[in-house]
Amino acid sequence: MDPKFIQGVLYLVFIIFLTFILYGYIIHLYRSEKKGEKDYEKYGKLALDDELTSKPVEGIEEENKKESK
Amino acid sequence: MQNPAIEYDYTVAKWFSYLAILFGIIGMGVGVWIAFELAFPELNYVAGEYTLFSRLRPLHTNAVAFGFTLSGIFATWYYVGQRVLKVSMAESKFLMAVGKLHFWLYFITILLAVVTLLTRYTTSKEYAQLEWPIDILVVIWWVLWGISIFGLIGIRREKTLYISLWYYIATFLGVAMLYLFNNMEVPTYFVAGMGDIMHSVSMYAGTNDAMVQWWYGHNAVAFVFTVPIIAMIYYYLPKESGQPVYSYKLSLLSFWGLMFVYLWAGGHHLIYSTVPDWMQTMGSVFSVILILPSWGSALNMLLTMKGEWGQLKENPLIKFMVLASTFYMLSTLEGPIQSIKSVNALAHFTDWIPGHVHDGTLGWVGFMIIAAIMHMAPRFYKREIYSKKLLEMQFWLQTTGIVLYFSSMWIAGITQGMMWRAVDQYGNLAYSFIDTVTVLHPYYTLRGIGGLFYFIGLFMWAYNFYKTMTAAKQIEKEPAFATPMAG
Numbered sequence: 001m002d003p004k005f006i007q008g009v010l011y012l013v014f015i016i017f018l019t020f021i022l023y024g025y026i027i028h029l030y031r032s033e034k035k036g037e038k039d040y041e042k043y044g045k046l047a048l049d050d051e052l053t054s055k056p057v058e059g060i061e062e063e064n065k066k067e068s069k
Numbered sequence: 070m071q072n073p074a075i076e077y078d079y080t081v082a083k084w085f086s087y088l089a090i091l092f093g094i095i096g097m098g099v100g101v102w103i104a105f106e107l108a109f110p111e112l113n114y115v116a117g118e119y120t121l122f123s124r125l126r127p128l129h130t131n132a133v134a135f136g137f138t139l140s141g142i143f144a145t146w147y148y149v150g151q152r153v154l155k156v157s158m159a160e161s162k163f164l165m166a167v168g169k170l171h172f173w174l175y176f177i178t179i180l181l182a183v184v185t186l187l188t189r190y191t192t193s194k195e196y197a198q199l200e201w202p203i204d205i206l207v208v209i210w211w212v213l214w215g216i217s218i219f220g221l222i223g224i225r226r227e228k229t230l231y232i233s234l235w236y237y238i239a240t241f242l243g244v245a246m247l248y249l250f251n252n253m254e255v256p257t258y259f260v261a262g263m264g265d266i267m268h269s270v271s272m273y274a275g276t277n278d279a280m281v282q283w284w285y286g287h288n289a290v291a292f293v294f295t296v297p298i299i300a301m302i303y304y305y306l307p308k309e310s311g312q313p314v315y316s317y318k319l320s321l322l323s324f325w326g327l328m329f330v331y332l333w334a335g336g337h338h339l340i341y342s343t344v345p346d347w348m349q350t351m352g353s354v355f356s357v358i359l360i361l362p363s364w365g366s367a368l369n370m371l372l373t374m375k376g377e378w379g380q381l382k383e384n385p386l387i388k389f390m391v392l393a394s395t396f397y398m399l400s401t402l403e404g405p406i407q408s409i410k411s412v413n414a415l416a417h418f419t420d421w422i423p424g425h426v427h428d429g430t431l432g433w434v435g436f437m438i439i440a441a442i443m444h445m446a447p448r449f450y451k452r453e454i455y456s457k458k459l460l461e462m463q464f465w466l467q468t469t470g471i472v473l474y475f476s477s478m479w480i481a482g483i484t485q486g487m488m489w490r491a492v493d494q495y496g497n498l499a500y501s502f503i504d505t506v507t508v509l510h511p512y513y514t515l516r517g518i519g520g521l522f523y524f525i526g527l528f529m530w531a532y533n534f535y536k537t538m539t540a541a542k543q544i545e546k547e548p549a550f551a552t553p554m555a556g
Binding site: 046 | 314
């Protein structure tokens, strides 16, 4: 078979695969937000509320406590 | 909870800010000089070999990319890193020592770069001219920066890493990989036992060398001029405007898009050269796809200002940042257009290319670093910005400078490309090289004037920063959002 043809087919398969990954990631982001597993938009506050005395959006200490329970 | 007596420690951020101003002035001063050399060649001989274009051009590119821009990146890292992780450098003596050592080794390296480039030590690889002993120094302080990043992350209070940190981490990893592979070189003295101890040759040869070089060269643009600047704008624009980023999900998507696509686009520097045709095509295709993640970030920034556009009128720092993201959109559309094979046939080797580079670097990189440092200055010194008027004047002068720069280079580049390929009815070239030089002279002069405007703006910036540090009105507490400025 013409190697150029194989190259072309592989290229197409690769593009479709990457498109699938890209859309998969978008769906993953929106779905996990819809299911209530994640709230990505709250991380926007990380830049705004950034005093040393501010309460962390997700504190390391709180997370550790949750895990130990 | 944490000890309320602890405050963020901006020592290292301040030091790097001083260097950004210093190397901005040196690097762009040299840039303006060589721009005028192209218009008035006698300027080449003002100080013997030391003012030759060939000697000064690498000095310009190295000083602005690795002096000005890197200083800006480090200054903002040592500021943003602490704030979004909610941990102070004062809490770790080790990290403070690492930060200071990073600063001093970096400063020495860039000074050595200036001296060695002026005294003709160069590997002759574009943007990788520094010789092997300096390369080793670079690796040492780059590792120190990595220790600082991951060390601070290690002692953080905030679990989630804000999107800016993703970009800083990507900068660290990306440059580390690119720098090591492209600077694989053999110091000839240790092999031959003779010659100059500073001299080295690349481990790659011919086409392979070109491919590695432009994989590096283009990604130096990615990981020095793009990725860390996005890190900055994702922090400073929301913070200055008081608006959270428009879509955090879009920022994540753009991040992964950019990371994946950028690394494949370097082949567009080698279109119509000896590299395999499929690689040239791949370079073109990935460059065009690159529009998506680039515009994703830029639009996310512009949409962050949704409903708050009044701030654009009131706040010069918002002006700088909004124009920065607009210039980012312009240059990330222009670059892909230039990488299309048929356009590249006209554009390659012409002045359209430096035109493109400069609307990105002056408009996007320069404006973002200027805005970031002026946002930080009142927080560093607990004083308001010395003069809003001066900042406004700087903005308009530099914007005019950029417009003069890229518009003259667009006209010059396309004219040049058309003249080079013009043939008469018998297929003979219609113009000789000197014909193009004569035609381009006014545009070269205009470019020099544009650069000069931007350069004068840098002094306004330096003066405003200095007066903010020493003489501006004191403020009682750190401003939460918009930076206070005196009329």
